[in-house]
Amino acid sequence: MGTNTTHITLTGNLTRDPEAGFTASGVFFARFSIAVTPRKFDQQSNQWTDGETTFWDTTAWRTLGEHVAESLKKGDRVIATGTVRTHRWQDKETNDVRSRVVLELDDVGPSLTWATATLSKATSNNGPGRTNGAGPSDDPWANSPGGGWEPSKSGDDQPPF
Template sequence: MANNATYITVTGNLTRDPEGAFTASGVFRARISIAVTPRRFDKQAGEWTDGETTFWDATAWRALGEHVAESLNKGDRVIATGTVTTHRWQDEATGEPRSRVVLDLEDIGPSLAWATTNVAKATRTNGRSSGARSAPAGDAWAVNGPTADNDVPF
């Protein structure tokens, strides 16, 4: 992450299923859209009110992108962190400058305030993620969880 990058965390709902594909150079990319609607309690009215919804286009790369494509669906409540990036280009038809703000994801997961989940450890084979599948043979953490012999060192 660059020193001048804007790093944010958003909590919201996916507006569509993740769109995953490999780029021409063979890197996996998943694109999602997150709707973020602030909610506040109005003391005078005695009720919750929704603010204006903001829609964030977000991109997850490589193993994170694969996990997003395999794990998340439209409507899922997520917590996402990443850097805000502005993409700029010239419109081919009009020659006008165009721009779009995107959240380049560093991490994302379901909001446990709205759902429950069973975490499955992802494995890596030949530098590529195999997604949320079986853990490597002999992985005591995946099979038994922490024990006295392999307890967390903190």
């Protein structure tokens, strides 16, 4: 992350199924929009009220994009974090300079506030000797019997979390 970047986290709902594809140079991407609606408690009416909804266009690249395309769909509530980017272009008809703000995703996952999820480890590779960030070489839990945690010799039989 650079010194002058805007990094944010959003919680909201997908407004459409992710649109997946490849750039001209062959890089995989998935695009979707997240609707974020703030809620506040109105003490006078003793009810929760919705604020104005903001719609965020998002892009997930490469392996993250593949996982988004395979896992998420319209209506899913997600927590997404990334860097805000402004995309500018010149309108071909009016010659005006146009722009839009996009959230380039670093990570995204289901919100478990009102849902449950069952996770499965991805099988695609993410670089030499790695499997999406946690292969046998860098997963301290992977090579231990009993699911990765073993009691210490001091008799402490509680997991360290």
